[in-house]
Amino acid sequence: MTMRNDRAEQPGEYGSQINTESVPFPTIANSTTTTVNLGLSPRLQWFRQGFIDQLILAASASALTVQIQKLDSTNGFAAVNLTAAQDITSSTQTAKKTFALAALTTLTDAQRTLNPGDALVAVFTAGGSVTSQAVGGIVGAELFILR
Numbered sequence: 001m002t003m004r005n006d007r008a009e010q011p012g013e014y015g016s017q018i019n020t021e022s023v024p025f026p027t028i029a030n031s032t033t034t035t036v037n038l039g040l041s042p043r044l045q046w047f048r049q050g051f052i053d054q055l056i057l058a059a060s061a062s063a064l065t066v067q068i069q070k071l072d073s074t075n076g077f078a079a080v081n082l083t084a085a086q087d088i089t090s091s092t093q094t095a096k097k098t099f100a101l102a103a104l105t106t107l108t109d110a111q112r113t114l115n116p117g118d119a120l121v122a123v124f125t126a127g128g129s130v131t132s133q134a135v136g137g138i139v140g141a142e143l144f145i146l147r
Helices: none
Strands: 017-019 033-040 045-053 064-072 078-081 099-102 119-126 130-132 138-145
Touching (some): 033 138, 064 099, 064 138
Antiparallel strands (some): 033 119, 045 099, 045 138, 064 078, 064 119
């Protein structure tokens, strides 16, 4: 007997949530900005939030932050900040607990929408000396498929 599957909802369609592939934290040098690629958008998507998680927390004598940005392919790959810069040190984080990076409340729908070809990146910034690197750190984003 052959089963018909032509009426089944396709995975990831109709507004269901997907996660982008999360990536490990990079090694962050003193007083630098390091950008890691979270991927290119293959289709129309909407940014819900970012997230980070660390097994052992990073430490720094000064600011050590991460921020999620969209590189807008329709505007010369201009950077659009999707989240605020979030401190990733032991002063604000709990080891082994996922921390959500909320979308900025000032974003328009157009700013939150990823068009095919847009890139998502995580920008890590060290304002001074990094005294210890994160271990097992990941950063990622949650997106909704629009079509």
